[in-house]
Amino acid sequence: MNRAGRDDSREVLVIRSDARSMETRERILAAAAIEFADRGYAGASIALIAEKSATGKGLVQYHFKAKSDMALAIVRSAFSEAPFANLLGVDSAHGLEAVVASIRSVAGAFRDDVMVRAAVRLMREYHLIPVTLPTPYVGWIARIGGLLREAEVAGEIHPGLDPDREAWHLVAYFSGVQEISNRLSAREDLPERIEEMLARALVTLGAVAPDRYL
Amino acid sequence: MNRAGRDDSREVLVIRSDARSMETRERILAAAAIEFADRGYAGASIALIAEKSATGKGLVQYHFKAKSDMALAIVRSAFSEAPFANLLGVDSAHGLEAVVASIRSVAGAFRDDVMVRAAVRLMREYHLIPVTLPTPYVGWIARIGGLLREAEVAGEIHPGLDPDREAWHLVAYFSGVQEISNRLSAREDLPERIEEMLARALVTLGAVAPDRYL
Numbered sequence: 001m002n003r004a005g006r007d008d009s010r011e012v013l014v015i016r017s018d019a020r021s022m023e024t025r026e027r028i029l030a031a032a033a034i035e036f037a038d039r040g041y042a043g044a045s046i047a048l049i050a051e052k053s054a055t056g057k058g059l060v061q062y063h064f065k066a067k068s069d070m071a072l073a074i075v076r077s078a079f080s081e082a083p084f085a086n087l088l089g090v091d092s093a094h095g096l097e098a099v100v101a102s103i104r105s106v107a108g109a110f111r112d113d114v115m116v117r118a119a120v121r122l123m124r125e126y127h128l129i130p131v132t133l134p135t136p137y138v139g140w141i142a143r144i145g146g147l148l149r150e151a152e153v154a155g156e157i158h159p160g161l162d163p164d165r166e167a168w169h170l171v172a173y174f175s176g177v178q179e180i181s182n183r184l185s186a187r188e189d190l191p192e193r194i195e196e197m198l199a200r201a202l203v204t205l206g207a208v209a210p211d212r213y214l
Numbered sequence: 215m216n217r218a219g220r221d222d223s224r225e226v227l228v229i230r231s232d233a234r235s236m237e238t239r240e241r242i243l244a245a246a247a248i249e250f251a252d253r254g255y256a257g258a259s260i261a262l263i264a265e266k267s268a269t270g271k272g273l274v275q276y277h278f279k280a281k282s283d284m285a286l287a288i289v290r291s292a293f294s295e296a297p298f299a300n301l302l303g304v305d306s307a308h309g310l311e312a313v314v315a316s317i318r319s320v321a322g323a324f325r326d327d328v329m330v331r332a333a334v335r336l337m338r339e340y341h342l343i344p345v346t347l348p349t350p351y352v353g354w355i356a357r358i359g360g361l362l363r364e365a366e367v368a369g370e371i372h373p374g375l376d377p378d379r380e381a382w383h384l385v386a387y388f389s390g391v392q393e394i395s396n397r398l399s400a401r402e403d404l405p406e407r408i409e410e411m412l413a414r415a416l417v418t419l420g421a422v423a424p425d426r427y428l
Binding site: 040042043124125127128135136137138165168169171172173174175176177179180181183184193196197200203204 | 254256257338339341342349350351352379382383385386387388389390391393394395397398407410411414417418
C-alpha cells in the first residue's frame with residue numbers, strides 16, 4: 001500500500017507538515033471512535049474509517065499499522081488525556097465536592113463523548129484485541145481515594161473510613177450503574193441513576209451535609 | 215458431516231435413547247462452557263468442544279446447528295434453570311435475609327460455576343453472537359424487588375423506600391463489584407468485596423439490625 005502512487009505523494013506532504021499530520025491523525029481517530037462505538041472491535045472496518053475521515057487507506061496505515069494500534073490510541077486518549085483525565089479532578093473542587101463532580105462528569109462523558117464510549121466498548125472487548133490495553137479503573141480509584149482523604153481531613157465524611165476501599169466501592173458501583181443503564185435503557189436513564197447512586201453513596205460515606213452535593 | 219460413517223451410526227443410537235441423548239447434550243454443553251469461559255465466543259472451537267466432550271463433530275452438530283445455539287443454551291441454562299435460578303430465592307429465607315443470601319450465592323456462582331462464568335462472558339460479548347440472548351438483570355431485579363417488599367412489610371428496612379428502585383441499585387452495585395473484582399483480581403477478592411458491599415447496602419436500605427446479616 002505504501003509502495004507507490006497517490007498515497008505516497010500525500011504522505012510526503014504530511015511528513016512535511018507536523019500540524020497537518022496531527023490533524024489528519026485526530027480525524028482518523030475521531031472516525032475510528034464512531035466505528036468502534038457502533039460496531040465494536042471486530043466489526044470496525046478500516047475502509048469505512050478511511051472513508052469517514054476523508055483519507056485513504058494508505059494514510060490510515062501510515063498513522064496506524066494495525067486496527068489494534070487505533071484501539072490502543074483511542075483508549076489512551078479517552079482515559080489518560082483530556083477531556084476525560086480532566087474530569088477526574090476539577091481544579092476548583094476539593095474533597096467530597098470533587099468526588100461528586102468527577103462521578104457526574106465521567107457519567108456525562110460515558111453518555112455523550114463518542115471517544116469515551118468507544119474506549120469503554122473496547123475495554124469490554126479486550127479479549128479480542130491483540131495489544132495490552134491500560135488496566136482500567138485503577139487510576140480513577142487512586143484519584144478518588146486521594147479526594148476522599150481530603151474529605152476526611154476536612155471533616156466532610158465519617159472519620160476512620162479507609163479512603164482507598166471506599167474509592168474502590170464508588171468506582172465499582174458507578175461501573176455497574178453505567179453498565180445496567182446501558183443494557184436496559186441505552187444510557188437514557190443514566191443521569192437520573194447517577195443522582196440516585198450519589199444519594200446512596202453519600203449515606204454510606206457518612207457525609208456530614210449530603211444535601212450540599214445533590 | 216452427517217452423510218456417512220461412524221457419526222451417523224452413533225446418531226441412530228442416540229435417537230433411540232432419549233436419556234442417552236440428553237446426557238450427551240449435557241456433556242457437550244459442559245465442554246462448551248469451559249471453552250466459552252476460557253476463550254470467549256469468537257475463540258471457542260467446535261472441534262475442541264467435540265474432543266473435550268468425547269463426541270464427534272457430527273454429534274455436536276446434531277444437537278447444536280451453530281455455535282450461537284450452544285451459546286444461547288448455556289445462557290438459558292445458567293440464568294433460567296437450576297442451579298442459578300434457585301439461588302435467586304432460597305426457600306427457607308424471606309425478606310432481607312433472602313436478599314443477602316441471593317447476592318452471596320450468585321457471587322459464589324460467578325466465581326465457581328463454569329456454566330455461569332461462561333454465560334456471564336457470553337452476555338458481555340452479546341454483540342458478537344447472532345442470536346437474541348435473554349435480557350440480563352431484569353429477572354433478578356424483579357426478584358429482589360419482591361423480597362425487599364417482604365422486608366419492608368416485616369419492618370426489616372427503612373419504610374417508604376421504592377423496592378424496585380433499591381433492587382435496581384443492588385443489582386447494579388453487585389454487577390460493578392464482580393466486574394472490577396474480575397478485572398483487577400480475577401475474582402480472587404470477590405467474597406471479601408461482596409461482604410463489604412453488603413455492609414454498605416444494608417446501611418442505605420436502613421436495615422434495622424444490619425449485623426444480623428453479616
